[in-house]
Amino acid sequence: MPESQLGDLTVSRLGLGCMGMSQSYGVTSDETESIATIHAAIDAGCTFLDTADVYGSGANEELVGRALTGRRDEVVLATKFGFPVQQGGSSAMPTGVNGTPAYAASALEDSLRRLGVDHVDLWYLHRRDPQVPIEETVGAMAEQVAAGKVRYLGLSEVNGDTVRAAHAVHPISAVQSEWSLWTRDPETVVLPTLRELGIGFVPFSPLGRGFLTGQIQSPDDFEPDDARRNLPRFTGANFQRNLDLVAKVKELAAARDITPGQLALAWLLAQGNDVVPIPGTKRRSYLAENLAALDVALTAAELATLDAAFPPDAVAGDRYAPGGMELVGK
Template sequence: MQNRHLGPFSVTAIGLGCMNLSHAYGVPPPPEQGERVLRAAIEQGVTLFDTAALYGFGKNEELVGRVLKPHRSRITLCSKGGLAGVPDENGVLKRVIDGRPGTIRRNCEDSLRRLQTDVIDLYYLHRWDKKVPVEDSVGAMSRLVEEGKVRTIGLSEVSAATLRRAHAVHPVTAVQNEYSLWTRNPEIAMRAACRELGVALVAFSPVARGFLCDAVPDVSTLEAKDIRRTMPRFDAEHHARNLKLLPAYRELAREAGCTPAQLALAWLLHRGEDVIPIPGTTNVEHLKEDLAAADVRLEVDLIRRLEALVNEKTVSGNRYGEQANREVDTETF
């Protein structure tokens, strides 16, 4: 597979987002299945792996660390802090955004232990804690770099203005924001800011949380704890409207000679060498399908028609519900 630059690292143009091996889309698969996916990614040559303290409240990092430890020198390992599981008065873990310097240090040290490594290649601030100046959080991350616990730093779900503030404290290697045909928010200001500052844009949810795989025909079948149940685009009314986009979308995929998922990923790869998608999957065959998107070439006219079909004006519903929107800092249309 072709490689792209992620700060000082040369990584495969498509990485693996590890979240759904332990988190978010209902009951996670058994660890054995997650191990199979991770090992298959290594066998397929993937060199970029992305996890976080939040995912499975540490279980995802434990899985990634256990399976990838023998391959540590061959991969670029990314994780995130500032958003993690914290026990409540009954000992039940709850997700908490906390960007205080002491918390970021503790999150990082916990991640190093779970990942069974001495250093994290790219360490993101998972969410900007708006009660804490981003400069303070990034300052704490810069000290982790100085101590050799982290090689480079990144930000997640932030605006261009916040990126500039952070970058003034310490060079930011990457911003990880949701980016796909149906979530074009980075094009408001983040794309330009990243190019100006030499920052890579790592695109999570690049296949629109399964929608652009043509894999969510009936939202009533989603598991009770599937996070898509909290997302307006997947409620019955909006989803019914969005499904109307799929027949023409499937036809464009056929014209391009690829699957719907590959079309979504190929479009992102065509956005620029500084864009790196990290799709996630629990299925080895889907992993191979995703990675093959790096070989898909799209004609200019097909890209034009694709962007006219699926964009911020044609997609129905917000990407996040009210609470999640309050927690992020990204620009909105």
């Protein structure tokens, strides 16, 4: 497995997003398959694992922790805090945030307990709390680095000014935000800022929440409890408009004899070695498909065709409902 740099943190070229094992995309897989998928990723060299305290209201961290029994030293483990964890809930998009120093400290202790580890390698602020200066939140996070409970710090879904202010308090190694062919927003301001400061970028939902795989053809393809049923891009007239965009991905993928998902991941991987996508899956078969994207080298002409097909304003609908969008880009 090739490696990439997120600031001074070395990680595998592709990571594994673990959220879907516990929430959001319909009925979760059984724990045996989820753990087998994590183990298969580690065995293949995909050792950058991503979770968060809020995923499945803590259940995802517990699952990842069980999977890492006896294998903790083989992985770079990332988790997040900022959304207060509601016991018994599994909301895909909580609305309340808490970035106070006291909450940061307690959230980390809870994460370490659920994961069954004494430190995490990368600790993100999941969303910025608009009521708390970013300097205060990152200062509290830096205290956990000094205490040896965290190795590196990250931010999620922030703007360029927030990155600069945070980085002035303590080095930020990575920023995580949604980035894919159908979410091009980070390219205008955030990514140039990160590259100026030497910070890595971790795209989540690099397959457009599954849309870019070409396997979703109708809203009826979603299970009743699938969170995508309530996202603007997957509802109403937006669904068909976005489905039409995917046709170009399917066409180019067929010409290369690869899957649309592999093409979408290859496009992101071509954006630079400081870009580390974390496609999520809960099945070993999809993991193998995603990892095969590392072998796909796109030509300049293919990259230009994809860029032209997916300009920043091409996709119909917001990424989240209004409550979720209010927390993006702060």
